[in-house]
Amino acid sequence: xxxxxxxxxxSQENLRLLLDTIEGINHTQEFKSVLLESLEAVRxxxxxxxxxxMLLDEDSxxxxxxxxxxxxxxxxxxxxxxxxxxxxxxxxxxxxPYITNDLSKSDEFFGELASDFTTxxxxxxxxxxxDDEAIGVVQAVNRKDDQEFTTQDxxxxxxxxxxxxxxxxxxxxxxxxxxxxxxxxxLVAEMNHRIKNNLLALNTLISIxxxxxxxxxxxxxxxxxxxxxxxxxxxxxxLMEKNLGQKVELDHYLRQISEKIHDSMSYIFNExxxxxxxxxxQVSQEQALRCGLMLNELLLNIYKHAFKxxxxxxxxxxxxxxxxxxxxxxxxxxxxxxxxxxxxxxxDSVGMWIVEELxxxxxxxxxxxxxxxxxxxxxxxxx
Numbered sequence: 001x002x003x004x005x006x007x008x009x010x011s012q013e014n015l016r017l018l019l020d021t022i023e024g025i026n027h028t029q030e031f032k033s034v035l036l037e038s039l040e041a042v043r044x045x046x047x048x049x050x051x052x053x054m055l056l057d058e059d060s061x062x063x064x065x066x067x068x069x070x071x072x073x074x075x076x077x078x079x080x081x082x083x084x085x086x087x088x089x090x091x092x093x094x095x096x097p098y099i100t101n102d103l104s105k106s107d108e109f110f111g112e113l114a115s116d117f118t119t120x121x122x123x124x125x126x127x128x129x130x131d132d133e134a135i136g137v138v139q140a141v142n143r144k145d146d147q148e149f150t151t152q153d154x155x156x157x158x159x160x161x162x163x164x165x166x167x168x169x170x171x172x173x174x175x176x177x178x179x180x181x182x183x184x185x186x187l188v189a190e191m192n193h194r195i196k197n198n199l200l201a202l203n204t205l206i207s208i209x210x211x212x213x214x215x216x217x218x219x220x221x222x223x224x225x226x227x228x229x230x231x232x233x234x235x236x237x238x239l240m241e242k243n244l245g246q247k248v249e250l251d252h253y254l255r256q257i258s259e260k261i262h263d264s265m266s267y268i269f270n271e272x273x274x275x276x277x278x279x280x281x282q283v284s285q286e287q288a289l290r291c292g293l294m295l296n297e298l299l300l301n302i303y304k305h306a307f308k309x310x311x312x313x314x315x316x317x318x319x320x321x322x323x324x325x326x327x328x329x330x331x332x333x334x335x336x337x338x339x340x341x342x343x344x345x346x347x348d349s350v351g352m353w354i355v356e357e358l359x360x361x362x363x364x365x366x367x368x369x370x371x372x373x374x375x376x377x378x379x380x381x382x383x
């Protein structure tokens with residue numbers, strides 16, 4: 001296990017160099033850069049000809065050279081030894097520093113990993129993570145100027161190894177989180193795809209049932225359900241094909257819904273026209289779906305009740321306003337106005353109940369005016 005570093009025996013120059021290298025390691029984010037910074041720090045601080053970092057491959061149960069510095073860097077990267085062999089294996093198993101200045105007297109020496117390199121002396125330390133597990137070793141090889149490694153080198157190397165381990169853990173965790181986010185994105189995309197397909201299947205089943213129906217009221221109920229399914233389907237279509245993530249372009253979504261409803265409900269009154277005007281505003285998926293369903297219900301209500309068969313022309317106007325912290329949706333027509341039961345508050349239609357419930361969930365205020373037609377004004381806070 002790494003011991004607390006006693007740096008009292010080191011010069012101010014060495015301490016400053018150590019602190020600078022540790023700071024560089026801790027500010028490095030990308031995994032390979034962390035390793036390069038770490039090994040270069042080892043080589044400089046330990047004044048060695050080369051340095052190497054060996055990490056445990058849990059699949060093969062071997063220690064492999066993840067990165068190195070020095071004259072044979074390219075030749076040894078990727079080479080591995082069993083974790084129970086060599087000096088690296090001994091350090092890994094015993095979790096203890098190892099110093100040798102005469103490899104002929106070392107029973108643990110595995111042999112050279114590069115054919116044209118000769119190891120004269122080395123110092124090797126274990127890398128112990130925060131869970132007290134060994135994850136690899138780091139070593140400095142061949143001290144320059146024919147100098148030897150001593151036990152006095154252990155504290156400074158230990159301090160360096162501790163920060164190297166911390167940096168490796170940090171970058172591994174970041175990589176892990178990024179992988180989980182990618183997996184989550186795939187799962188969400190798959191879920192949206194299945195929901196979209198299920199909505200489409202339900203819509204198709206309703207269309208089949210409608211063909212054999214003769215009862216007007218039942219047919220009207222199924223068509224209303226079909227319109228609501230269409231509103232939800234349009235949102236999932238946008239999320240899947242345009243990859244909108246957490247935000248939805250509400251003006252685009254509501255425009256699509258109004259066009260779909262106009263196409264599907266024109267059989268009731270084919271002289272009605274829809275004009276849509278909208279500020280560009282992005283809202284959450286939840287707000288978009290609720291707002292879309294409210295618009296769906298209001299338009300269904302307008303087509304069913306606002307116009308008479310002998311009317312020459314009907315006008316439906318939809319306007320979306322971005323007011324900063326709030327969004328305002330205006331829906332109006334030039335029809336006959338509100339039914340008496342709605343004016344008196346005795347209306348028990350499913351459509352208006354849906355609008356009120358959705359408005360309540362959105363913390364929205366609804367204002368209704370019935371003069372020369374009907375005007376709905378829905379104001380809700382922008383999340």
